[in-house]
Amino acid sequence: xxxxxxxxxxxxxxxxxxxxxxxxxxxxxxxxxxxxxxxxxxxxxxxxxxxxxxxxxxxxxxxxxxxxxxxxxxxxxxxxxxxxxxxxxxxxxxxxxxxxxxxxxxxxxxxxxxxxxxxxxxxxxxxxxxxxxxxxxxxxxxxxxxxxxxxxxxxxxxxxxxxxxxxxxxxxxxxxxxxxxxxxxxxxxxxxxxxxxxxxxxxxxxxxxxxxxxxxxxxxxxxxxxxxxxxxxxxxxxxxxxxxxx
Amino acid sequence: xxxxxxxxxxxxxxxxxxxxxxxxxxxxxxxxxxxxxxxxxxxxxxxxxxxxxxxxxxxxxxxxxxxxxxxxxxxxxxxxxxxxxxxxxxxxxxxxxxxxxxxxxxxxxxxxxxxxxxxxxxxxxxxxxxxxxxxxxxxxxxxxxxxxxxxxxxxxxxxxxxxxxxxxxxxxxxxxxxxxxxxxxxxxxxxxxxxxxxxxxxxxxxxxxxxxxxxxxxxxxxxxxxxxxxxxxxxxxxxxxxxxxxxxxxxxxxxxxxxxxxxxxxxxxxxxxxxxxxxxxxxxxxxxxxxxxxxxxxxxxxxxxxxxxx
Numbered sequence: 118x119x120x121x122x123x124x125x126x127x128x129x130x131x132x133x134x135x136x137x138x139x140x141x142x143x144x145x146x147x148x149x150x151x152x153x154x155x156x157x158x159x160x161x162x163x164x165x166x167x168x169x170x171x172x173x174x175x176x177x178x179x180x181x182x183x184x185x186x187x188x189x190x191x192x193x194x195x196x197x198x199x200x201x202x203x204x205x206x207x208x209x210x211x212x213x214x215x216x217x218x219x220x221x222x223x224x225x226x227x228x229x230x231x232x233x234x235x236x237x238x239x240x241x242x243x244x245x246x247x248x249x250x251x252x253x254x255x256x257x258x259x260x261x262x263x264x265x266x267x268x269x270x271x272x273x274x275x276x277x278x279x280x281x282x283x284x285x286x287x288x289x290x291x292x293x294x295x296x297x298x299x300x301x302x303x304x305x306x307x308x309x310x311x312x313x314x315x316x317x318x319x320x321x322x323x324x325x326x327x328x329x330x331x332x333x334x335x336x337x338x339x340x341x342x343x344x345x346x347x348x349x350x351x352x353x354x355x356x357x358x359x360x361x362x363x
Numbered sequence: 364x365x366x367x368x369x370x371x372x373x374x375x376x377x378x379x380x381x382x383x384x385x386x387x388x389x390x391x392x393x394x395x396x397x398x399x400x401x402x403x404x405x406x407x408x409x410x411x412x413x414x415x416x417x418x419x420x421x422x423x424x425x426x427x428x429x430x431x432x433x434x435x436x437x438x439x440x441x442x443x444x445x446x447x448x449x450x451x452x453x454x455x456x457x458x459x460x461x462x463x464x465x466x467x468x469x470x471x472x473x474x475x476x477x478x479x480x481x482x483x484x485x486x487x488x489x490x491x492x493x494x495x496x497x498x499x500x501x502x503x504x505x506x507x508x509x510x511x512x513x514x515x516x517x518x519x520x521x522x523x524x525x526x527x528x529x530x531x532x533x534x535x536x537x538x539x540x541x542x543x544x545x546x547x548x549x550x551x552x553x554x555x556x557x558x559x560x561x562x563x564x565x566x567x568x569x570x571x572x573x574x575x576x577x578x579x580x581x582x583x584x585x586x587x588x589x590x591x592x593x594x595x596x597x598x599x600x601x602x603x604x605x606x607x608x609x610x611x612x613x614x615x616x617x618x619x620x621x622x623x624x625x626x627x628x629x630x631x632x633x634x635x636x637x638x639x640x641x642x643x644x645x646x647x648x649x650x651x652x653x654x655x656x657x658x659x660x661x662x663x664x665x666x667x668x669x670x671x672x673x
Contacts, residue, residue, distance in 0.1 A: 156538050157535060158509075283530055283533035285408070286667050286668060315626075
């Protein structure tokens, strides 16, 4: 068994009388692509924000790389990457400026940074666009660039929040090949998605319903266990049973 | 179900061209398209294909450079005022007022169109029924699926005759997407003409016809069944115990034409007819186990990939 890099124990978040996340617990292992699924309102985003240290839990504990996310946040942040769906790059800055800015935040300097910029441009076939403002790039390119920027400091874990939302079928697949490559290099990937074909590309998926973990297993095991042909059907059956639909 | 364009189409587009930034960026190169009265048309294509520009022209928010565009008999340039009263447009990033409640948003849009929620209640009652328990909640506090239902409700409040929906289900979970499309199904039964863009090919499958745009042009327009039957080559689904390695090994295989990941299997086409046993042998040599090779029917997504790859 690979080493556990994320440990979630009895994690709970209450907003007033409403329990958004209710005593969830699981481990994520090194180099794994861990899919985190749930209907809108199931508590997925709240849980993910607590796991990457952006939101304080009401109770329970999260350890990332053996460190307590609540008390050792600064040490952890250098070792993780985060890509949100809504905001990831500065639209008004060029590709090069974004890469330098984020690299700088993570303490990269000089040659190392220049090398990274060349590498990124080469990887995305963006050489001629490196000095263009990010807002002029199509969404799919932006998302791929944002991912590579999120892992440019070689984090041990990267969190991706709906990275392929609204992205066309071809670009989605290119994006997932970048994820696979990152995982092969040993980066642990924690990813949320609403595309059920993408759930199949994960080593394991966790499905949240009503603030609880309703299922956690390899996609093929879930399909066999629930006697379904596709992850879409698995998800549909679990999420349909939700009491909470807001 | 073949949907023929009636003699009186809801939308007629001829020779449409749209550029930005002093003509240096071309969003729509040249477009001819008609949409039938009561038709549900899916608009698909990669980012930057020109879909959103087309919506904004149809919604009379931006002007075409060239060409003729008529919606429900009205010219989008000269008769924009009349058109706005009968068009329902839901942009991709909808401007719901986040700090207004559900009810306040709805009342606001009703007031803008000089009507009331009650006046056209019939049209929205199914959706509003789902929103009602949260009517005093601020829009910012709604989940993604509910936000989109509210946005649709606001788009319908003035009883438009045509709906323009730009990626209404992006960021929405599969269960809520299903519910959203059930609502669209009901609107269709009532005769609503709808143009819907979507990155989800299972949604495109539910439409009367699918228009595929690429680089500002119409690549193809046909019914889902015609699109699928035009695929024109054998398609195989291949699985093994190591799916990422399988993707790479399939691409190295001599006979492989295209190979894409499709959920639980990879979908592969070949340059020449193949014997599955040969492929199986090759994959075993590469160290794969539990190999499964099946001839399958293409989906709309396969057609999309195929059209754009060629």
